[in-house]
Amino acid sequence: MGISKLTTDKVKERMDIEEVIGDYLPMKKKGQNLWANCPFHGEKTPSFSISPAKQIYKCFGCGKAGDPIQFVMDIEGIGFQEAIKHIAGRYGIEVEEDETRTPEQNEAQNERESLLIALGFARDFFVKNLQTPEGKSIGLSYFKERGFTPAIIEKFDLGYALDGWDNLLNAAKSAGFKEEILLKAGLILQKEGDATRIYDRFRNRVIFSIHNISGKPLGFGARILTKDKNQPKYINSPETPVYHKSDVLYGMFQAKKAIRDKDNCYLVEGYTDVVSLH
Ligand SMILES: [Zn+2]
Known part of the structure; x- marks a missing residue:
């Protein structure tokens, strides 16, 4: 699967962690960060923190951490390229594919x-x-x-x-x-x-x-x-x-x-x- 570097760069520039994670989880502001119940392990008190300043999330319960792309990959269970497409769709960014797609790349689609x-x-x-x-x-x-x-x-x-x-x-x-x-x-x-x-x-x-x-x-x-x-x-x-x-x-x-x-x-x-x- 070949999404162009330009599309990936546009997505990275445009994506906002508060918006991307906010599509999935209710969050509450506390200090600099936002907090939610972690979607990756069962819990009743929030230990999942989102930092709008650093554009990363981290769970102090199970250790899951990353950027908005990683979050979409984990919560949707999809690969990097699909996550880029998903976030591009959210922001109305047109997805450009590299023209050099080999049969192997097509088959690699999981x-x-x-x-x-x-x-x-x-x-x-x-x-x-x-x-x-x-x-x-x-x-x-x-x-x-x-x-x-x-x-x-x-x-x-x-x-x-x-x-x-x-x-x-x-x-x-x-x-x-x-x-x-x-x-x-x-x-x-x-x-x-x-x-x-x-x-x-x-x-x-x-x-x-x-x-x-x-x-x-x-x-x-x-x-x-x-x-x-x-x-x-x-x-x-x-x-x-x-x-x-x-x-x-x-x-x-x-x-x-x-x-x-x-x-x-x-x-x-x-x-x-x-x-x-x-
Ligand atoms: Zn967790």
């Missing part, structure tokens, strides 16, 4: 990043399906019935999985995704006893995209609308290398700013409850 790209593709696919005749008559009408506005539907990446065994599989393969990655991302399944038979995990259901704190889709929840007694009401993505369920709270990405501003948070059970309250 598995985690491939999974996130595949999940992003699936999210876009489900969102687009909502505008098909089938998506409109079944999915969109359900969301409207729940009182969800077009803006809310867009904000939460609500979507629709068409009825059929391989709609996503075929679209993803045409777009160049390998079956192995789609399997690892939890998007497709192998038939028990016949690994050559693969099919979409989500079929004939409305889709709730589950985002990480920075808005990348990690997995999906899917609700059936037809009255089929043999099918579970909800199907969810499994645990994957990028989706650790105990680390993710549905709706946090959309709510984080308001939670910080109001210093208040309501927890409810269920996707539609979260979206309705929002």
